[in-house]
Amino acid sequence: MTNAQKWMSAFLVLFLVLFILSRFTMKEEVVHHAMNEGYSEQTAQQNPTELDGFTLIKQNGCITCHGQNLEGTNMAPAIAGMKEFWSRDKLINYLRNPSSYSGDKRFQEYKLKYKNIVMPSYGNLDVKDLGKMVDYLLTK
Ligand code: HEC
Structure with missing residues (x-):
């Protein structure tokens, strides 16, 4: 080589x-x-x-009025299976500003039934968290 x-x-x-x-x-x-x-x-x-939707719902005190399993109490209506009434966006808006929707017929009944209780507004919560809670309410 x-x-x-x-x-x-x-x-x-x-x-x-x-x-x-x-x-x-x-x-x-x-x-x-x-x-x-x-x-x-x-x-x-x-x-x-x-946190997942239901944990957030519990953490934010929704169950105090709406019941442990969101089945409703004498203070507030059941809120499981909200798909029948709400789209995702509308329900998020509702949680941020509940008073703006009180004109609906269903809500007139609520007004009579839950006279002295007002659904609080949750505009201070993170939209992402609201979205998770709403997803839970819509699918449950
Ligand atoms: C102080 C009691 C109270 C708390 C706490 C509360 N709610 Fe409510 N909620 C009500 C009442 C009362 C209504 C009935 C509507 C009304 O009176 O304006 C209602 C209505 C609703 C509705 C509309 C139901 C329908 O038929 O469309 C949804 C959805 C809802 N609440 C979700 C929530 C969520 C989610 C939370 C927690 C982030 C929460 N609520 C916390 C009292 C409460």
Whole structure:
């Protein structure tokens, strides 16, 4: 072998090694990626600051008037299965400003039935949280 040939084969071997190495690292990246995705999904579910709709409903005191299972009490009507009456957007707006909807027929009955109780407005709550509560009320 001449010197030039030696250099050529050395380069070839080096190239091959680099090529194989890069393949391995590529695979590892893909695996890592998949693992990270699974991980973040899990943490989102376990993250204590991300509360689900019903927990928020309990935490914000809705059950005090509407009942433990939202079945209604002598203070306020049942609020499960609100899909019949509300769209998502309208119900969010209602929670932020309940007095603006009191003209509906259903609400006239509520006025008589729950005379001295007023549905509080929840405009101070995070819209994201309102959305979660509303999703719960619509699907329950
Ligand atoms: C102080 C008692 C009280 C609390 C607390 C309360 N509500 Fe109400 N809610 C009422 C009353 C009373 C009505 C009946 C409507 C009216 O009188 O204006 C009502 C009506 C509603 C309605 C409309 C029902 C329908 O037939 O469309 C929804 C939805 C609702 N409340 C959801 C909630 C949610 C969600 C919370 C908690 C974030 C909550 N309420 C907290 C008293 C309360």
